[in-house]
Amino acid sequence: MNCRFCNTPLTNTFIDLINAPASNSFLTAAQLNEPEAYYPLKVYTCHKCFLVQLDEYKKSDDIFNSEYVYFSSFSTSWLAHCKQYVDKVSAKFSLNEDSLVVELASNDGYLLQYFKEINVPVLGIEPTANTAAVAIAKGIETVTDFFGVRLAETLVAKGIKADLLLGNNVLAHVPDIVDFVAGMKILLKDSGVITMEFPHLLQLVENSQFDTIYHEHFSYLSCYTVKQIFESQGLELFDVEELPTHGGSLRIYAKHQQNTAIEINERLTYLLEKESLFGIDTVEYYNNFSIKVERIKLDLLDFLVTQKKAGKKVAAYGAAAKGNTMLNYCGVKNDLIDFVVDANPSKQNKFLPGSHIPVFSEDVLKAEKPDFVIILPWNIKEEIKQQLSYISEWQGKFVTMIPQFEVF
Numbered sequence: 001m002n003c004r005f006c007n008t009p010l011t012n013t014f015i016d017l018i019n020a021p022a023s024n025s026f027l028t029a030a031q032l033n034e035p036e037a038y039y040p041l042k043v044y045t046c047h048k049c050f051l052v053q054l055d056e057y058k059k060s061d062d063i064f065n066s067e068y069v070y071f072s073s074f075s076t077s078w079l080a081h082c083k084q085y086v087d088k089v090s091a092k093f094s095l096n097e098d099s100l101v102v103e104l105a106s107n108d109g110y111l112l113q114y115f116k117e118i119n120v121p122v123l124g125i126e127p128t129a130n131t132a133a134v135a136i137a138k139g140i141e142t143v144t145d146f147f148g149v150r151l152a153e154t155l156v157a158k159g160i161k162a163d164l165l166l167g168n169n170v171l172a173h174v175p176d177i178v179d180f181v182a183g184m185k186i187l188l189k190d191s192g193v194i195t196m197e198f199p200h201l202l203q204l205v206e207n208s209q210f211d212t213i214y215h216e217h218f219s220y221l222s223c224y225t226v227k228q229i230f231e232s233q234g235l236e237l238f239d240v241e242e243l244p245t246h247g248g249s250l251r252i253y254a255k256h257q258q259n260t261a262i263e264i265n266e267r268l269t270y271l272l273e274k275e276s277l278f279g280i281d282t283v284e285y286y287n288n289f290s291i292k293v294e295r296i297k298l299d300l301l302d303f304l305v306t307q308k309k310a311g312k313k314v315a316a317y318g319a320a321a322k323g324n325t326m327l328n329y330c331g332v333k334n335d336l337i338d339f340v341v342d343a344n345p346s347k348q349n350k351f352l353p354g355s356h357i358p359v360f361s362e363d364v365l366k367a368e369k370p371d372f373v374i375i376l377p378w379n380i381k382e383e384i385k386q387q388l389s390y391i392s393e394w395q396g397k398f399v400t401m402i403p404q405f406e407v408f
């Protein structure tokens with residue numbers, strides 16, 4: 001495999017998680033009797049541009065299909081984050097009824113709804129038909145398609161150009177990141193701005209967040225590498241913010257290179273310096289990651305086997321992609337964890353891919369009273385802890401594995 005940005009042959013393994021089924025392919029009871037497809041899950045570091053990347057083992061149009069079950073509106077803390085963002089950027093960039101906000105991977109309209117509330121015109125672009133249908137039902141105009149140069153040219157031909165072009169957790173999810181960024185260059189007005197949020201590679205490495213690695217997550221991004229990719233397409237970063245979301249994300253701001261009306265914020269310089277101090281542009285930085293990850297695997301297995309022998313009941317909360325990577329890499333099946341609870345009805349009464357652990361509604365947790373509840377989406381740990389605080393009534397305890405194994 002060659003680097004998807006700079007085309008350098010990839011020789012450095014970042015981590016080999018061996019293989020896993022597609023992380024969002026929840027199974028029905030009937031599907032448990034069928035063979036299950038596993039795909040390799042090996043991540044490389046490019047020693048030239050330091051893009052950490054996964055090969056397109058599973059084709060992206062196979063992942064983002066009509067069966068896609070990730071609806072952004074199910075997390076209340078995420079919605080609050082988006083509302084805050086809308087208030088901030090609409091004031092900062094003076095967005096009004098004459099502006100156009102285009103969101104790439106607009107999902108179920110979880111974010112654009114807030115622009116709509118303040119009468120800023122919006123257009124969503126979303127490849128998964130079932131989430132797009134939810135947005136359209138909310139009255140949010142949505143194009144159901146994959147974004148890149150082809151779609152950008154089609155939209156521009158119709159007279160559509162964006163004052164604000166945004167994308168949350170999409171830059172890492174596109175297999176052809178160069179075509180995606182080139183498309184943004186085309187769709188952006190001369191005076192327009194881009195904001196993109198993505199999990200920060202620095203946090204992934206520092207906090208052992210290996211469970212954010214799954215097949216729909218093709219790139220693991222630093223500001224250092226994103227800056228190079230944007231510059232290669234005539235776009236320039238002018239600001240960056242560090243956010244607590246998804247275990248530590250970056251929100252980058254970009255503009256056309258020729259737009260000199262916007263000044264470069266010194267926060268960008270500081271962040272690039274910070275990344276450099278950690279060594280993000282050196283091969284050595286990535287070397288110890290596998291050892292830290294193996295430690296987590298051994299701690300989890302040790303815990304589960306001990307509880308099983310003691311006759312304790314262990315459940316988990318949050319049937320998200322993260323959890324599936326964790327459980328599959330650790331080799332945990334439905335004999336060690338009884339069930340998983342999730343608020344999303346489209347996942348309930350199905351089974352996790354690979355581990356075949358059943359997914360139920362929260363009522364089952366209250367009825368079964370497990371001794372331990374493993375919080376799989378550790379990034380919303382506080383929210384879940386509060387929501388499930390009643391497990392203390394039966395001396396239930398919580399467990400998390402990232403950044404290290406912990407019972408509390």
Ligand SMILES: [Zn+2]
Nearest residue numbers: 003006046049
């Ligand atoms: Zn490269």
